[in-house]
Amino acid sequence: xKALASSExxxxxxxxxxxxxxxxxxEKIEVKKGKVTFHDVxxxxxxxxxxxxxMSFEVEAGETIALVGPSGVGKSTxxxxxxxxxxxxxxxxxxxxxxxxxxDHHEVRDMMSLVPQExxxxxxxxxxxxxxxxxxxxxxxxxxxxxxxxxHNFIMELSDGYNTEIGERGVQISGGQRQRLAIARAILKDPxxxxxxxATSALDSxxxxxxxxxxxxxxxxxxxxxxxxxLSTVKNSDKIAVMDQGKVVExxxxxxxxxxxxxxxxxxxxxxx
Ligand code: ADP
Numbered sequence: 188x189k190a191l192a193s194s195e196x197x198x199x200x201x202x203x204x205x206x207x208x209x210x211x212x213x214e215k216i217e218v219k220k221g222k223v224t225f226h227d228v229x230x231x232x233x234x235x236x237x238x239x240x241x242m243s244f245e246v247e248a249g250e251t252i253a254l255v256g257p258s259g260v261g262k263s264t265x266x267x268x269x270x271x272x273x274x275x276x277x278x279x280x281x282x283x284x285x286x287x288x289x290x291d292h293h294e295v296r297d298m299m300s301l302v303p304q305e306x307x308x309x310x311x312x313x314x315x316x317x318x319x320x321x322x323x324x325x326x327x328x329x330x331x332x333x334x335x336x337x338x339h340n341f342i343m344e345l346s347d348g349y350n351t352e353i354g355e356r357g358v359q360i361s362g363g364q365r366q367r368l369a370i371a372r373a374i375l376k377d378p379x380x381x382x383x384x385x386a387t388s389a390l391d392s393x394x395x396x397x398x399x400x401x402x403x404x405x406x407x408x409x410x411x412x413x414x415x416x417x418l419s420t421v422k423n424s425d426k427i428a429v430m431d432q433g434k435v436v437e438x439x440x441x442x443x444x445x446x447x448x449x450x451x452x453x454x455x456x457x458x459x460x
Contacts, residue, residue: 220248220283221298221379221410223269228278230261230268238264240433241278246426248283251411253421255454256430262414266382269412271295282380300373301382302405306365310354313342313368320372329375335404336371337397338364362386363394370401381411385420418455427451 223246230239238261246252254262267273268280271292280287287295300320308316317329317338324332330349333339341364345351351358360368366386373381383402390398399419405411415421422441429437429444429451437444437451444451 219379222246222248222281222283223380223410223412224279224281225265226279226281228268228275228280230264230273230275230277232264232273234276238433239268239275242430242434243278244426244428244435244438246410246412248410249408250425251406251413251423252426252428253413253415253424254428254430255415255421255451257454260430261433262430263384266301266384266412266414269295269380269382270299270301298379299382300376300378300380302366302369302373302384304384304386304388306369308354308360308365308368310356311352312347312350313345313353314349316353316368317371317375320375321377324375329371332371332375333368335374335401336367337401338367338371341367361394362388363390363398366390366398367401370398370405374405379409381406381409383411384414385416387416418458421455429454 225242225244228239228242229237230242231237242261242265244252254265256262264273268275269287271287271290274288282290282295282298309319314326314329317333318324320332321328326349330339333342333349341360342349342351345358345360353360383406385402399417402420403423413420413424415424421427425440426438427441427444428435429449431450437447437449439447445455
């Protein structure tokens with residue numbers, strides 16, 4: 188009975204249309220800068236309940252934008268659309284001047300790094316786990332990325348340094364250490380666009396400041412989208428997009444939005460005070 192239910196799901200997946208990619212490999216479009224525009228984007232997961240309804244904003248190349256808003260408002264959905272896990276049903280999403288629907292999904296994912304809330308480590312050495320960000324990186328490049336991610340020192344304290352086995356069967360490392368490994372992976376990949384879903388789990392204050400510094404290093408010189416859970420991250424963003432009912436209702440930096448006294452101010456008072 189169990190297998191029957193599971194195999195139905197397997198066939199559902201097999202029957203799905205492949206991801207829509209309009210361009211062929213020979214027509215590769217190069218995205219260099221990483222300016223992102225959402226123009227009146229509408230999206231629904233099931234085709235009937237709208238999640239994004241006319242979402243519009245623009246982020247210049249190299250800027251950091253924090254997505255803020257009540258839970259369930261569609262912050263992760265914005266990230267899902269950027270990664271082409273789903274296609275928007277209306278409006279336009281542009282990276283530089285290219286519509287995302289015209290870009291190949293491999294191409295799109297190659298230029299982005301996602302740092303999720305929960306870092307997934309696989310069984311293998313620390314070196315392998317970081318190198319997952321760029322399989323062609325040399326050992327020296329991996330070490331350099333680990334340094335920039337504030338991970339080098341704790342790695343050197345592990346029993347076997349970079350060769351220490353981690354993951355399911357290896358040594359256990361703390362939440363803050365996992366996050367720094369994820370950041371090292373992303374630094375190694377050197378993406379044009381960074382998508383960061385900040386971890387909600389509380390870290391001790393030393394870990395917290397190491398993670399923050401590493402995050403700061405990672406965001407330099409690239410367009411960054413952050414689903415922020417820490418006030419410091421939001422405050423330091425070039426732009427804050429406050430979302431409500433599937434669209435951006437306020438856009439500006441921290442000081443602008445506080446003095447405006449709208450939704451951001453109330454969210455801020457509620458969440459961070
Ligand atoms: P946020 O990140 O702001 O908390 P999400 O983007 O995760 O919000 O979710 C927005 C809405 O879309 C919610 O109502 C959520 O239940 C729904 N949703 C999110 N992911 C999926 C999915 N994969 N399939 C169907 N509905 C989803």
